[in-house]
Amino acid sequence: MNTRFMSGFALLLAAIVTFLTPATSAQAEALTLTDIAGRQVTLNELPDKIILGEGRMMYAIAAITEGNPFENIVGWKDDLVQFDPDAFRKLEAAFPAETERMINFGNPYAGDFSIEGVLEADADLVLLDSGNLFKAEETGLIEKLDKAGVPVVFIDFRRNATENTVPSLLILGRIFGEEAGAAEFIDFYIAEMRKVTNVVDKIPAEERPLVVVENAAGWQPDFCCWSFGPYNYGRFVELAGGVNYASTLANAYSVTLSMEGVLEADPDHVIGTGANWAEAKPEVTSTLLGYEGDPDVNAEKIAALAARPGFAELRAVQAGNYHSIYHQFYNSPYHFVAVQQIAKWLYPDDFEDLDPQDTFNRLHEEFMPYEASGQFWLSVDKAIQ
Amino acid sequence: MTQISNTPSVDTIVGGYQKRAVWRVALVVAAALILFATVVIDVITGPADLSFWRVAKVILNPSVATTKEEVIIWDLRLPVAMMAVVVGAMLGVSGAELQTILNNPLAEPFTLGLSMAASFGAAVAIVLGWSVLPGVGALFVTVNAFVFAMGASLLLFLVTRMRGANPETMILMGIAMMFTFNALLAFLQYGASELQLAQLIFWQLGSLARATWPKVAICVVILAIVLPYFLSRSWALTALRMGEDKAAALGVNVNALRLMVLAGVSLLSAVAVSFVGAIAFVGLVAPHIARMIVGEDQRGFLPLSALAGALILSGTSILSKAITPGIVYPIGMITSLIGIPFFVSLILGQRKRHWQ
Numbered sequence: 001m002n003t004r005f006m007s008g009f010a011l012l013l014a015a016i017v018t019f020l021t022p023a024t025s026a027q028a029e030a031l032t033l034t035d036i037a038g039r040q041v042t043l044n045e046l047p048d049k050i051i052l053g054e055g056r057m058m059y060a061i062a063a064i065t066e067g068n069p070f071e072n073i074v075g076w077k078d079d080l081v082q083f084d085p086d087a088f089r090k091l092e093a094a095f096p097a098e099t100e101r102m103i104n105f106g107n108p109y110a111g112d113f114s115i116e117g118v119l120e121a122d123a124d125l126v127l128l129d130s131g132n133l134f135k136a137e138e139t140g141l142i143e144k145l146d147k148a149g150v151p152v153v154f155i156d157f158r159r160n161a162t163e164n165t166v167p168s169l170l171i172l173g174r175i176f177g178e179e180a181g182a183a184e185f186i187d188f189y190i191a192e193m194r195k196v197t198n199v200v201d202k203i204p205a206e207e208r209p210l211v212v213v214e215n216a217a218g219w220q221p222d223f224c225c226w227s228f229g230p231y232n233y234g235r236f237v238e239l240a241g242g243v244n245y246a247s248t249l250a251n252a253y254s255v256t257l258s259m260e261g262v263l264e265a266d267p268d269h270v271i272g273t274g275a276n277w278a279e280a281k282p283e284v285t286s287t288l289l290g291y292e293g294d295p296d297v298n299a300e301k302i303a304a305l306a307a308r309p310g311f312a313e314l315r316a317v318q319a320g321n322y323h324s325i326y327h328q329f330y331n332s333p334y335h336f337v338a339v340q341q342i343a344k345w346l347y348p349d350d351f352e353d354l355d356p357q358d359t360f361n362r363l364h365e366e367f368m369p370y371e372a373s374g375q376f377w378l379s380v381d382k383a384i385q
Numbered sequence: 386m387t388q389i390s391n392t393p394s395v396d397t398i399v400g401g402y403q404k405r406a407v408w409r410v411a412l413v414v415a416a417a418l419i420l421f422a423t424v425v426i427d428v429i430t431g432p433a434d435l436s437f438w439r440v441a442k443v444i445l446n447p448s449v450a451t452t453k454e455e456v457i458i459w460d461l462r463l464p465v466a467m468m469a470v471v472v473g474a475m476l477g478v479s480g481a482e483l484q485t486i487l488n489n490p491l492a493e494p495f496t497l498g499l500s501m502a503a504s505f506g507a508a509v510a511i512v513l514g515w516s517v518l519p520g521v522g523a524l525f526v527t528v529n530a531f532v533f534a535m536g537a538s539l540l541l542f543l544v545t546r547m548r549g550a551n552p553e554t555m556i557l558m559g560i561a562m563m564f565t566f567n568a569l570l571a572f573l574q575y576g577a578s579e580l581q582l583a584q585l586i587f588w589q590l591g592s593l594a595r596a597t598w599p600k601v602a603i604c605v606v607i608l609a610i611v612l613p614y615f616l617s618r619s620w621a622l623t624a625l626r627m628g629e630d631k632a633a634a635l636g637v638n639v640n641a642l643r644l645m646v647l648a649g650v651s652l653l654s655a656v657a658v659s660f661v662g663a664i665a666f667v668g669l670v671a672p673h674i675a676r677m678i679v680g681e682d683q684r685g686f687l688p689l690s691a692l693a694g695a696l697i698l699s700g701t702s703i704l705s706k707a708i709t710p711g712i713v714y715p716i717g718m719i720t721s722l723i724g725i726p727f728f729v730s731l732i733l734g735q736r737k738r739h740w741q
Contacts, residue, residue: 079578083578106576107575107576109575109576131579135575139575215580216580219580219584220584221523222523222595222597223594223595226580226583245711249709249711249712250709250712254583255712256583256587256594256712256713256714257711257712257713258431258432258461258594258706258710258711258712258713259461260431260432260433260457260461260462261432261710261711261712262711263433263453263456263457263461264431264432264433264434264457264711265432265711280514281514283522283523283525309456309460310456310460310461312452313452313453313456
């Protein structure tokens with residue numbers, strides 16, 4: 001009785017509110033959610049002037065939205081333009097007016113991100129990545145935005161990528177009013193991840209190959225090696241059935257390996273990450289993987305990376321097990337593609353029927369506003385030795 | 386036959402002087418031997434299990450090495466070990482002469498802002514992608530660091546040319562520069578991406594990991610030019626430590642000396658920091674250790690400062706490899722950690738004052 005009365009009352013209230021306020025596309029309904037940082041955030045209505053703390057959040061947003069993913073977004077940081085120009089141009093080709101409209105707010109943690117600019121744009125939500133929670137607290141950004149009446153929601157596809165992707169997608173689904181799209185994508189994500197983990201779970205620990213991950217190989221031409229502990233690409237390797245070398249040394253997100261240690265460990269596989277950084281940083285020697293990746297160019301790049309002092313001596317390089325993969329999988333919900341490809345590299349027989357390129361194509365056909373193209377991974381040619 | 390006199394004979398004075406000269410040489414030789422031992426330990430430690438004899442064989446006769454051993458010893462361990470020695474010596478000498486010409490026990494490239502300027506120059510290259518000198522290619526981070534460090538010294542230089550400028554003005558100017566560059570650096574850091582930040586941290590905390598033979602060679606050449614010049618001015622520099630007026634009375638052109646020495650120090654420290662990043666404490670501590678052992682006479686003080694600097698950095702290099710084999714730690718972090726307790730114990734253990 002009581003609940004029926006309450007819901008009737010709520011309906012009436014909602015009707016009054018709808019009647020009183022001019023019709024908007026956003027539903028006039030308060031939304032309370034817990035973000036990835038564990039903060040409870042209440043939004044009075046669905047935001048339609050959102051600022052992205054990172055442009056690369058578009059990887060996820062474009063995948064879950066039906067139609068125009070920019071509809072509720074007013075601006076972003078230009079990291080996508082700078083560090084993944086290929087993906088940016090894909091979005092630009094699909095939504096030219098929208099990418100043109102995007103205001104570049106710069107880095108949320110730097111002085112160039114002004115609260116005034118946020119207010120001027122009439123923003124009603126700022127999305128930040130939880131890897132920068134500490135910076136956001138330290139710089140007083142959250143507090144300042146709170147005072148200005150602009151809520152902040154944290155999501156994460158990088159720091160704890162494999163753990164936070166599904167909850168982050170759920171949050172994005174609610175914020176953008178795209179719950180159905182998010183659920184569909186999550187289904188796809190889980191199914192593709194399980195294709196690997198279901199097989200890998202049966203492989204005994206002592207049979208798992210040793211893998212060294214080189215984060216951003218060639219970013220600094222004279223230096224090796226940044227790696228990941230049991231996070232991000234380090235975790236992808238573990239999920240794909242490999243032993244991640246840096247995880248055996250330290251339980252940290254980022255680990256700096258000594259080249260001598262790598263030589264001594266002599267891993268079965270070495271996986272470097274690369275993306276089209278050459279436009280923002282011409283001196284990089286990395287593989288330029290992405291939507292405009294050119295197999296001929298990248299074959300030369302990976303051969304040069306494998307020929308750096310010390311690398312030529314590695315068993316992995318000599319056996320053609322020196323690989324390169326798209327760096328930005330590390331900050332996007334598509335990392336299941338990376339996990340699949342790594343699994344295929346580590347266990348070519350067990351995953352003979354798995355086709356990561358097909359997974360990547362289906363991802364684009366079913367979810368993305370543009371088509372797959374370019375090159376996202378490759379291995380060094382054995383014959384080069 | 387009894388000679389009643391308080392003044393020692395000429396023979397005693399000459400004998401005492403000679404004894405001291407021999408003692409000084411012996412100290413320098415002893416320090417050099419200890420340094421040699423640390424370098425040997427540095428070269429035989431690493432994640433790869435290579436025995437002392439195997440390493441010795443590979444060094445003396447490179448043709449016996451497997452390719453892997455050759456890479457580990459000749460491309461990875463030796464350049465790092467040599468870089469530690471040369472950069473340590475450069476920083477030790479820089480600190481020693483800055484303390485001498487500025488008459489201040491706290492002067493060193495770090496406190497005078499030169500290291501911070503270099504770090505800022507590197508950060509400008511890493512975060513903003515700006516190159517001060519065009520056409521230097523992939524070296525532009527190093528070149529930027531060098532140009533900024535030299536620019537900072539030039540500023541110090543100009544201050545010394547100002548009317549009424551004294552060593553205190555220079556020190557204060559240096560400290561002001563250090564804080565300015567530090568603030569600018571923090572500003573850039575907040576805007577840096579994850580990868581840029583990782584690159585920056587290694588700059589700020591110093592790292593020997595990117596040592597190569599050409600870099601070692603450049604450092605050796607610079608040291609081989611500047612150190613003999615400083616040694617040739619030993620008398621004048623020792624005189625300066627008795628006070629500016631006394632030195633002037635002895636015929637030393639104090640201003641010219643200061644300028645020339647500052648130029649030499651700028652070159653030494655700018656090259657050192659642009660290759661390995663900012664390494665704190667070595668330039669400060671090494672001269673104090675040398676002073677406690679041999680005193681102010683530059684003929685002993687200068688070589689020992691160089692050796693003490695080399696020893697500290699070489700020891701740090703060993704330690705940085707021993708913490709977790711396979712992981713590279715920024716070396717500047719460790720120099721401070723081991724340098725400070727050692728330094729404090731030296732200060733507290735001293736009975737007489739060494740800084741007058």
